[in-house]
């Protein structure tokens with residue numbers, strides 16, 4: 001037997017193995033009945049009926065813009081029935097239709113391999129799988145179990161474990177995304193455009209990878225794609241999303257050769273008959289949006305005690321994400337930035353007050369003690385807190401809004417939902433904790449540096465008075481006869497924590513709003529800086545109305 005004959009025989013045996021394995025029904029069938037879908041008022045599907053068979057690999061084909069990705073997102077449970085622009089109705093059944101216990105979508109999680117992979121870059125490859133295993137499992141999975149399973153999956157799919165996720169190549173990231181989906185052990189895996197933008201050879205490798213995965217870990221797999229050529233070799237079943245009659249039709253294998261003709265021309269983009277909205281309409285819409293945002297802000301403020309409860313399925317991952325945001329809010333760079341600010345304000349407050357004193361030669365000996373009282377009081381009670389909270393709102397608010405915004409744009413928040421994490425609990429609560437810890441911490445750091453700078457600046461010009469003189473008078477208005485805290489520390493904490501909550505909520509709100517493009521992430525960052533600095537100023541203004549009247 002020649003080498004080529006041996007290869008042919010091996011290939012035939014492997015194909016027959018696959019055929020046999022394809023006969024094994026596994027996974028869960030999904031049936032759509034009388035399913036209608038529209039986006040932005042434009043109908044995409046009308047009373048569509050189709051079944052995605054259990055344990056088979058189905059391609060959902062259609063031209064660009066016909067609604068394939070929307071269908072995938074609905075099957076994944078990522079678009080709810082109250083979405084502002086996307087409407088759908090009808091029945092989505094998971095399981096045997098004849099079975100009265102057929103489960104609906106809410107009870108039936110599905111795994112998704114996103115086009116952008118939606119991996120968690122701050123976690124290692126193995127942690128990306130562990131987090132999915134621990135959250136998606138209906139039962140408690142020990143850390144050890146999750147770790148062993150994740151190791152096995154990474155080995156199986158050939159993903160290196162010793163690198164950070166963000167440096168993996170595109171192909172390795174795709175393998176990792178598939179490993180994460182398989183690790184969730186759902187009956188259904190959805191793939192969004194897995195070969196989009198790839199050259200022919202790479203697309204063929206990806207197709208092979210999906211087929212191998214399907215063979216090893218049989219699931220009901222659905223791939224939405226317009227790339228029939230690359231994926232036809234691995235399909236068990238093909239469904240066409242026909243935009244002419246807005247239906248989902250099964251295409252029998254004998255018609256696969258004429259699929260390009262069946263696909264037809266892409267839908268024409270119809271310009272809106274109404275034309276662009278007038279300036280008045282746009283202004284009214286903007287006011288409506290602003291009022292809705294204010295209402296939502298008040299609602300969130302009232303629900304704050306609930307948001308602060310760490311309702312995490314796993315404390316390990318909750319604390320891990322909290323640590324990520326603590327580093328973002330008050331990591332080394334934030335500490336350095338805030339310390340420099342403290343140094344500048346300490347120097348300005350100390351040096352300039354003395355330097356520009358009118359008739360300094362005569363007034364300074366009379367006022368020196370009072371000037372030190374005022375410097376210490378103003379630095380502790382309002383100068384440092386105002387400066388710090390504004391800087392934190394701008395720097396850390398922007399950092400968090402950018403982080404969350406890129407997670408929305410990169411589908412990581414959607415990936416969290418599909419693995420069973422609630423982004424409000426798993427991301428918003430850690431952000432709140434990070435600001436509640438970070439804002440007081442950074443402010444006290446800044447005050448420490450400001451008072452130290454004030455001492456140095458004072459001693460450089462008044463060495464004769466000495467440090468004890470500075471200390472006694474700088475802290476005169478702050479020290480209480482008993483107790484460890486300075487006067488007004490309660491007020492200080494009140495405004496710092498109010499600012500912290502406001503900055504956290506604004507950065508979450510602006511960051512987590514839907515993002516269709518990268519510039520929208522920048523818009524979220526800009527809005528966070530604007531609204532959180534304004535909020536911070538307002539908090540200091542309102543507090544000052546009461547704080548400096550009240551006995552301290």
Ligand SMILES: Nc1ncnc2c1ncn2[C@@H]1O[C@H](COP(=O)(O)OP(=O)(O)OP(=O)(O)O)[C@@H](O)[C@H]1O
Nearest residue numbers: 039040062063064065066067068069070071085226
């Ligand atoms: N949030 C939204 N609001 C309004 N219209 C939307 C929204 N999301 C999608 N659409 C519209 O719905 C239609 C279908 O979008 P979808 O992304 O599902 O297309 P697709 O078939 O996946 O196309 P492609 O293959 O090019 O990705 C498009 O016309 C799109 O503009």
